[in-house]
Amino acid sequence: MTIKDIGPEPQSFDLEKATVANTDYRSVAWSGKYLQLTLMSIPVGEDIGLEAHPETDQFLRLDAGRGRVQMGSAKDRLDFDREVEDGWAVLVPAGTWHNVTNIGDEPLQLYAVYAPVHHAPGRVHATFADAERDEASGGDEPPSWSVQPARQASDQHA
Template sequence: MDITDNGPEPKAFDIEAATKENENYRVVAWTGKYLQVTLMSIPVGESIGLEAHPETDQFLRLDAGRGRVKMGPEKDRLTFQEDVADGWSIQVPAGTWHDVENTGDEPLRLYTVYAPVHHAPGKVQKTADDAERDEEAGADEPPSWAVEPEAGQPDEHA
C-alpha cells in the first residue's frame, strides 16, 4: 500500500493494512495541525529506543507481533512494564520515559498518534539509524503550519 502524507488535508485509509504492510522503521502517514499519524516496523530483538517527549502525548496500537512496553518517570526508573501483542494499545503521557521492544519472532508492526505533531510531513525512515541521523541533522522537524508548544524542553534519548 502506498501511503502519501497529504496533511493537513482530509484523508482516509485502511490503517491496519498499511501498518501490517509497512516495512520501514517509520513512515509519516498523515500530518495535521494538532496531531500526526506514523506507521512503524520494529525488527525482531530491536526496540523503538528509550526516549521521553516532554510536550507530546502518544497513542500506539500494535497490529502485528509481540513486544514489551516499559515506561516510567526517569530513564533509570521504568516502573511500568507490560507484555503487549496484536490489538493492544499503549498510551504514553507527555514527559514519560518509554520504550517498546520487539520480543517476538516477526517484525512488530504498530502505528503511533502524536499530539502535537512530532515529525516532518511524509518523512520515511527505513531504519532507526536513519531516524537518528535525521534528528541529529535537524531534518525531521514538524512543519511550520503545525501548532507546536511554546519553546519548551527538547526530547530526550537514553
C-alpha cells in the same frame, strides 16, 4: 501499500492494512495541525529506543507481533512493564520515558499518533539509524503550519 502524507487535508485509508504492510522503521502517514500519524515496523529483537517527549502525548496500537513496553518517570526508573501484542494500545503521557521492544519472532507492526505533530510531514526512515541521523541533523522537524507548544523542550534519548 504506500500512504502519501497530504498534510492537513482530509484523508482515509485502511489503517490496519497499511500498518501491517509497512516495512520501514517509521513512515509519517498523515500530518495535521494538532496531531500526526506514523506507521512503524520494529525488527525482531530491536526496539524504538528509550526516549521521552516532554511536550508530546502518544497513542500506540499494535497490529502484528509481540512487544514489551516499559515506561517511567526517569530513564533509570521504568516501573511500568507490560507484554503487549496485536490489538493492544499503549498510551504514553508527555514527559514519560518509554521504550517498546520486539520480543516476538516476527516484525512488530504498530502505528503511533503524536499530539502535537512531532515529525516532518511525509518523512520515511527505513531504519532506526536513519531516524537518529535525520533527527540529529535537524531534518526531522514539525512543519511550520502545525500548532506547537509555546515553550518547546527537546526530546531526551538514553
